[in-house]
Amino acid sequence: MSKKTIFQKIIDREIPAPLVYEDDLVAAFNDINPVAPTHILIVPKKVIPRVGEAVAEDQATLGALLLAAGKIADKLGVTARDKGFRLVINHGRDAGESVPHLHVHLLAGRRLEWPPG
Ligand code: AMP
Numbered sequence: 001m002s003k004k005t006i007f008q009k010i011i012d013r014e015i016p017a018p019l020v021y022e023d024d025l026v027a028a029f030n031d032i033n034p035v036a037p038t039h040i041l042i043v044p045k046k047v048i049p050r051v052g053e054a055v056a057e058d059q060a061t062l063g064a065l066l067l068a069a070g071k072i073a074d075k076l077g078v079t080a081r082d083k084g085f086r087l088v089i090n091h092g093r094d095a096g097e098s099v100p101h102l103h104v105h106l107l108a109g110r111r112l113e114w115p116p117g
Contacts, residue, residue: 005047005099005100006099006101007099007101010027010029011027011043011045021042021068021071021072025045025046025064026042026064026065027042028040028041028042028068029041029043031105035107036107036110038076038078038085038108038109039107040072041105042069042103042106043103043104044061044064044065044102047101047102048101048102049102050091050092050102051091052092054102065104066104073106073108076108083108084112085106086105087104088107088116089103089105090105
């Protein structure tokens with residue numbers, strides 16, 4: 001059996017991290033090293049290493065990640081157009097991926113620059 005990712009351990013409640021959102025397909029918790037006032041990670045319960053390795057049968061899971069992001073952003077009160085938030089998915093070395101378990105970063109609470117670094 002392959003080693004569990006840190007995110008799988010959080011989802012399985014082996015590592016304590018309060019969940020800010022959970023449904024059948026995904027869970028979300030605060031990033032341990034936030035880069036914005038709000039920095040939440042939304043993670044599928046099924047381990048998909050990275051977005052480019054998702055397959056057709058993952059369609060519902062991929063949709064669930066974005067729907068969860070919208071619900072969390074709404075709850076945070078950042079969906080108004082004069083506020084806002086950013087979703088980021090890092091795939092591979094050049095993007096800075098460090099945990100091989102697909103996750104969506106939800107960033108909010110400050111003006112975010114574009115293009116990103
Ligand atoms: P990425 O670089 O896109 O793979 O993002 C991985 C993210 O996971 C980073 O922002 C880390 O700060 C975050 N992270 C790593 N370990 C933990 C943890 N135990 N709890 C919460 N976030 C974590």
